[in-house]
Amino acid sequence: MQQQATVEAVVGRVGRAHGLRGDVVVEVRTDEPDERFGVGATVRIEGTRRELTVARSRWAKNSLIVAFTQVADRNGAEELRGSVLVVDVVADEEPDDPDEFWDRQLRGLVVVDQAGQRRGSVKDVLHMPAQDVLVIDVDGEQHLVPFVSQLVPTVDLAAGHVVVTSVPGLLDDDAEEAR
Incomplete structure (x- = not known):
């Protein structure tokens, strides 16, 4: 079975820490935030091999608040600030609607x-x-x-x-x- 070619796609950027439990505000850069940041979803920090797994996420006043299992507190959340989050996607994948674009x-x-x-x-x-x-x-x-x-x-x-x-x-x- 031949493996499909993939490309790295930016899905978000980590903003400020939110609270004390390691939550962060994510600036969404994807049309599929509920899929990309759903519980259990995995993202990588651009330019590294470090993976982060979504523990929980919720919308609050048009901001996406995300907690990752690998980040336990506010200090860990502050260290992520500015990180660009990416995922691998199938290179030739396109939206179902011809008037939509990734x-x-x-x-x-x-x-x-x-x-x-x-x-x-x-x-x-x-x-x-x-x-x-x-x-x-x-x-x-x-x-x-x-x-x-x-x-x-x-x-x-x-x-x-x-x-x-x-x-x-x-x-x-x-x-x-x-x-």
């Missing part, structure tokens, strides 16, 4: 405007309460673009790019207001 599919895509001019690249995807937001690097500056069809009408994974609507101020700081 974060890992979007990161690194070239951003072009409607005229086809290169404007930057997708650095990250933020999962906000109202909608997802693309973090786009334009000449070293980050721009946040709501990931909605009116502003991002085309995602072409095969071509390696996304099209962002030419709205003044969206991808440039110096744009004059449209009149």
Whole structure:
């Protein structure tokens, strides 16, 4: 039986400690937080072989609070702060809905405007309460673009790019207001 190729996917970043029992706030970087941070799920710290197993998790005011079996107290939780959490996923796995995308599919895509001019690249995807937001690097500056069809009408994974609507101020700081 042939083993499927896998890639490392970022699923979260550890924020501040929460309480005294080793719980941490996790900045979610996955469309599947309940699966990736469900009890018994395993994640790794990026760049290491250190695995963490989820002991418990819960949502509190739009924040995910997670406890790992390997972290017993607040000191251990503080040591994790800033750690990027990853999992291995099947490389060619895609969502069931053709209008949905995994974060890992979007990161690194070239951003072009409607005229086809290169404007930057997708650095990250933020999962906000109202909608997802693309973090786009334009000449070293980050721009946040709501990931909605009116502003991002085309995602072409095969071509390696996304099209962002030419709205003044969206991808440039110096744009004059449209009149």
